[in-house]
Amino acid sequence: MLNQGWTYTDRLDSLPPGLTVLDYYAQRYRHSTRQMWRDRILQGQIYLNDKPTRPETRLQRGQYLTYHRPPWDEPEVPLRFDRLGEDEDILLVGKPSGLPVLPGAGFLQHTLLFQLQQEYPDIAPIHRLGRGTSGIMVWAKSPQGRSQLNQQLRHQQMLKVYRAWVGDWSHGDRLTINQRIGTLPHPTLGTVYGATAEGRWAESRVAVLSRSSEGVLLQVTISTGRPHQIRIHLAAVGHPLLGDxxxxxxxxxxxTVNPQTQTYPVPGDCGYFLHSFRLGFHHPTSGNWQCWDCPPPDRLR
Structure with missing residues (x-):
């Protein structure tokens, strides 16, 4: 089924001289070709300061562009999720692998946020999980919940424990990883997060749970929450998630270009096993410490 479409707004705070509307979209949003952006402008899908524009129109600072994307068919994803706990301030959810949390990359209504907003219009995620990552998430239902939990997250006061599956492991039974995480160039997205000396500090504590001929089961505890942190950290020490x-x-x-889709890999691609297993925090109203587990898929048990 078609979704309801979406409007994307860009405010032009800084611009190189002489940049046109077509230049802006073709250079900034490389997931579409220059010809595709030209067609959208000529079809009246892109406005400049709320008025239809032309591909060759030159831009100025302080203007804003809006792309009125028409309704589209979203990729199929698993939309069922588990409710693990709830009160007036918080909702604990068990997310399946394959379900995006927030809109983006062709997903709008096939997201956990949209599904929850049908029942809780003001709900807000406190942290995020990648599309291919399963497991527990905490969402705020009240302003008090949102404020208090966000503060705990910023001050690294939450307990976040994951299960991960790698092909092999050469670092002993315990390892602390402190690789910095920042942006790297990507041919279609512009930039994505990866291991880089110029990035932000991040820490992951790894413990081996079991070894077999099929792979190694790891438990990973993180105090920071950089984007794709566990995937990047395990890859940085030579053992990326199996199937990443x-x-x-x-x-x-x-x-490497995928020969079937002719596209480059992106962060939202699935195929790996990573599960948010345990989440602990102080309740935003009572202040009591709570710790919740979410049963992992069979391979991560």
Whole structure:
């Protein structure tokens, strides 16, 4: 079924001289070709300061562009999720692998946020999980819940424990990883997160739970929550998640074109096993410590 479409707004705070409307979209949003952006402008889908515009129109600082994307068919994803706990301030949800949390990359209504907003219009995620990651998330239902939980997250006061599956492991039974995480160039998205010395500090504590001929089961506890942190950190020490299409040993990017789709790997691609297993925090109203577990899929038990 078609969704309801969406309007994307860009405010032009800084611009190189002489940039046109077509230049802006073709250079900034490289998931579409220059010809595709030209067609959208000529079809009246893109406005400049709320008025139809032309591809060759030159832009100025302080203006704003709006792309009125018409309704589209979204990729199929698992829309069922588990409710693990709830009160007037918080909602604990068990997310399936494959379900995006927030809109983006062709997903709008096939997201956990949209599904929850049908019942809770003001609900807000406190932290995020990648599309391919399953497990527990906490959402705020009240302003008090949102404020208090966000503060705990910023001050690294939440307990976040994950289960991860790698092909092998050469670092002993325990390892602390402190690789910095920042942006790396990507041919279609512009930039994505990866291991880089110029990035922000991040820490992951790894413990081996079991080993077999099929792989190694790890428990990973994180105090920071950089985007794709566990995927990047395990790749950085030479052991990316088994089946991870994007991150390669060393924490860099696999930029091999998929022969079936003719696209580069992106962070939202699935295929790996990573599960948010345990989440602990102080309740935003009572202040009591709460710790919740979400049963992992069979391979991560």
């Amino acid at each position: 299409p994007l991150y390669s040993p060393g924490g860099g990017l696999n930029l």
